[in-house]
């Protein structure tokens with residue numbers, strides 16, 4: 043292992059505790075597209091939090107799963123897609139009292155305390171939508187590169203949709219969920235070879251049509267630019283692990299990228315759905331559980347989200363994984 | 365046709381080219397014209413007629429109008445064949461997504477009805493069939509100004525029907541004093557880029573401008589044969605008045621003058637970028653997709669996009685295959701007849717057209733008769 047290497051490891055996922063089929067979701071009025079369309083896109087199930095479950099509860103469960111591997115965490119990057127999930131205080135109390143502290147009850151601080159990560163500084167990342175998890179990897183990498191006293195960074199994403207929300211966004215069936223991983227100087231896990239992102243703020247309030255209209259060209263661009271950062275060609279990538287989205291969109295993108303579609307992996311598309319910004323982690327974790335990734339193989343993670351944001355990271359499975 | 369005392373019949377007389385050709389005859393000859401218009405009933409006919417009367421005010425004494433539909437059994441029965449010295453067939457369904465039945469009924473069988481009528485015109489000196497360079501279908505390479513076969517297939521039923529009407533004319537009505545004009549894609553009325561009638565070309569530019577088409581079918585180097593309507597109507601007007609019959613003309617530029625698809629996209633983005641609205645949105649140039657990728661998109665797009673993107677892709681799909689075909693259109697007959705035609709300056713034409721489209725946000729500039 044080279045000293046400058048940054049590695050990603052200890053992946054975990056927690057999902058909303060109630061599971062529904064596409065048909066259930068449609069019956070409950072939670073979707074826009076027809077059940078047939080969503081099924082054709084590859085969606086089967088989605089997961090929703092119970093009334094009393096917060097996004098923090100999801101975050102706690104995800105981190106608890108890897109608590110034994112946390113070690114000496116120097117920073118927590120806590121990403122949320124829905125900005126409201128960055129506060130666990132009761133908005134009603136603010137309205138009753140006018141005291142804004144009820145709007146600043148931060149889940150990242152709670153988590154730091156709950157898992158006794160006493161040396162950890164906390165960073166909330168809440169304006170990168172579905173790309174927040176990849177954004178947190180990038181921040182973690184910067185910190186580990188720049189700050190010798192930070193040895194391990196907990197990256198985390200946690201979201202639940204508010205009561206009354208539709209569970210379909212941009213033609214994807216959404217699940218409440220959290221995902222976590224640890225970024226460190228190793229050993230073990232995946233080398234983080236490159237991170238990259240593009241934001242097009244002018245499309246911040248894009249219509250669904252504009253989102254789709256820009257999807258192919260910007261996803262293509264973020265992938266190409268990330269490959270360039272890593273001095274790699276697409277032929278040197280073994281897996282593409284995207285967010286859970288319509289499978290056909292990736293059939294097309296794979297052709298545009300000149301990448302074998304058989305190695306575009308969304309193994310959790312059907313049973314997890316679009317878990318907001320945790321899809322890449324859920325898919326990577328599943329691939330590892332199924333022992334699909336061999337040592338030395340390179341995995342490209344890519345996600346698009348509101349903002350509009352596109353983010354991408356390239357990982358390489360360290361020999362120790364084998 | 366030089367016997368200008370005789371009458372010229374123009375079908376599709378209120379269509380884009382039919383009405384432009386009518387204007388040429390009115391401005392440059394003394395010929396009388398019959399503008400034959402598609403009309404479902406008296407009211408539609410009156411409306412179309414009065415729009416043309418306004419447009420051609422000052423020429424009323426030389427104009428007469430007739431109504432019909434190429435779907436009728438005998439659409440030209442009401443016309444007196446005796447004084448007709450020239451016929452220009454400009455009526456057609458020109459949508460690329462026309463279904464097979466309509467294309468066959470209007471563009472092939474309808475044309476045959478006119479060919480048959482023409483055989484009964486004793487003074488007929490010239491019959492002009494407006495066709496398209498895409499009557500050559502998916503044939504790549506050199507395309508001569510000669511009869512075509514259908515061996516390479518077609519990208520849509522519009523192309524097929526135009527080929528079939530040419531073939532029917534040559535096979536069954538070869539004795540007519542025919543001339544066939546295979547016209548390339550008209551993108552603007554004139555070099556100033558004014559656009560009176562929009563087609564698939566303009567619609568595609570609109571989708572690019574609004575960021576709705578990030579995947580473009582085609583090869584960047586495919587040559588596009590683009591023209592102004594002014595060039596086309598001047599050329600056809602001149603060629604109709606020549607004595608020689610039974611000639612096929614490619615009304616288009618040579619391959620080396622054509623504009624590669626990549627250059628058109630580059631020009632469009634350069635012009636679009638002058639608009640702050642476009643620049644701010646940072647729309648990327650489209651990715652060139654192979655046909656398989658584009659067909660996947662066309663096939664599945666409604667599953668992961670809204671109506672606007674679905675319609676956008678669907679509107680490009682009927683001509684997508686042409687954007688992969690490198691045609692080398694020969695225009696020997698055209699150049700021999702016209703001499704040197706005006707410099708193509710296609711880049712300027714494309715740029716001006718884009719500029720006008722952005723200015724008008726794709727609202728057509730209008731004569732009221734179209």
Ligand SMILES: NC(=O)c1ccc[n+]([C@@H]2O[C@H](COP(=O)([O-])OP(=O)(O)OC[C@H]3O[C@@H](n4cnc5c(N)ncnc54)[C@H](OP(=O)(O)O)[C@@H]3O)[C@@H](O)[C@H]2O)c1
Pocket residue numbers: 375376377378379380381382401402403432433434435453454455456457458470474494495496497526546547548549550551561563
């Ligand atoms: N413009 C170009 O870029 C271009 C390029 C290559 C070839 N061409 C050829 O040039 C010819 C004229 O094209 P254009 O651009 O002038 O098209 P256009 O503006 O669409 O005109 C077509 C005319 O045909 C009429 N028509 C349609 N269906 C009819 C029917 N069933 N019976 C009688 N008339 C009918 C239309 O009447 P309604 O509008 O009332 O339906 C219209 O007047 C066509 O043969 C076309 O294939 C044009």
